[in-house]
Amino acid sequence: MDPSDDALLRQTQRLLSTSLTFAGGPVEVAERLRAALMQAHPGLMAALPGGPASHAAQLARALTWLVHHLDRPPLLVEGTGRLGAALAACGVEPGRMQLVGAALAEAMRAGMAPGQWRQDFDLAWRSTWQHVYEWISHGAVRAGYDPPVWDATVVEHELRRPDLAVVRLRPDLPMPFTPGQYARIQVPELPAVWRPYSLAGAPRRNDLVELHVRAKTTAGVSGTLVHRTRVGDTLRISRAEGGMTLPADPSRNLLMIAGDTGVAPLKALLTELADTGDARSAVLFWGVRDLTELYDIDEIAATARAARRATVVPVVSEGDPGPYASGLVTDAVAAYGEWSDHEVYLAGPPLMLAATSRALQQLGVTPDRIHHDPAE
Known part of the structure; x- marks a missing residue:
């Protein structure tokens, strides 16, 4: 870098840091920025994972990172490019980000006492955002042929x-x-x-x-x-994969069968039902060898209670079953009800997937309604 460019960069960094402090710090600014973006472009925030608290925390971390790295252009370009790739993975097109610069400057100004907001603060944030926006756009394009990690x-x-x-x-x-x-x-x-x-x-x-x-x-x-x-x-x-997600048709009731840690994706489905207030019925059978393998039963049971129509049925195959069903999980499924009109989700060891799929087909469930990820 030319010494004059380096001096200008450090001056801009000082202006950003000073104004961020005058505006109440990154946490307060992030809260105002999130509120402004929600009002101006709610779809932008809705595309990001998480809720209001995590969105504000992400924005606060981003502001802090930006100010701290402004004097290191290679790191700044790489980091904002990675952000562009991540946002592209979320479905956020770069054009939707243009409004962020004005919202950011306003979030700064609104946190300052009368007379504290200066023209050089405004210019520093707007010019910085213009560069950041360009690097984010480049990162979004790169994501098309270089998937983000x-x-x-x-x-x-x-x-x-x-x-x-x-x-x-x-x-x-x-x-x-x-x-x-x-x-x-x-x-x-x-x-x-x-x-x-x-x-x-x-x-x-x-x-x-x-x-x-x-x-x-x-x-x-x-x-x-x-x-x-x-x-x-x-x-x-790596980026998320797999199609074992909830069916779009809300009339399809759900049967879930897990073995061991295969309960993890099914717990995620129950969480989604609870968080969206989904009215469809869901029954989760969790087959384990003994009581010690029910390592997450309290959290999963609480998640099921938070959903509108969800039930968890642990099935213990060996030893004392305690308050739960005993025997093979496929026998418990067969005894519980009739499943031919349900969408079925399986997760667990490969042998369990194969055996359970066969048992379900004998119970009248067609193969096209049985979902599981490929065994690896």
Whole structure:
């Protein structure tokens, strides 16, 4: 960079930092910016995962990052390009972002005392946004041939069993997914390996991704996630895949059958039913070997109670079943009711998928109504 360009950049950075402080700080500015965008272009915010609180938090982090990185153009261009790719994945076209610059300047001005807002503040924010907008647009174009990958920070890690953990991640940029989908995860220990996991988060509520991970050994991606991953670690996530999502026809009642951690995507479907107030009936059978494998039953039962017409039926195949049904999950499904007019969702180990599909077809469920992701 030319020394004069560098001086101008640092001056602009000082103006952004000073005005952000005068306006109440990034959290307050982000709240006003979110409210302004909701009023001017509600579809823009609705395209992003999460709710009002997570949207405001994302905007606050973005403002802080922008000010801190303004004096490092290569990082700024790369970061805003990645944002453009993430927004494109959410379905946000760059043209819809043009109004953000004016809304941002107004969110700054509205937080200052009379007379504090200056012309150089306004010029600094508007000129900065114009460059950012161009880099976001380039990133959105790049996403068409170079699918985005998200860095994500581990915010919770709960060892629910010696071999199983529930891990919650916060992607650094908006990451869209539909309940029932899965994504591939990469850990720093194994940079060449991507392993698929179902996503059990609540994209209408927050920007967290929830993984249910069982590790048969301490090796591999699953072993790393269960035994050596800690809060604060950074992982990488591919874009969401899979079509095991709720049917568009609201008249189709649902039968869900899970084995072991296969309950994760079905928990996501129950969460979606609860969050949307969906009136269709849903019954989730969770087949486990013994009571110790019901690692998430309290949360899943609470989710079902929050939905309008959802029921959870744990089925324990060995030992004392406690208050739950005993035997094979397919026998419990057959004894519970008639399912030929339901959409059926299966998730679990490959052998369980094959055996359950056969049993359902014997019960009169046609193959086109049985949904599960391909076994890997």
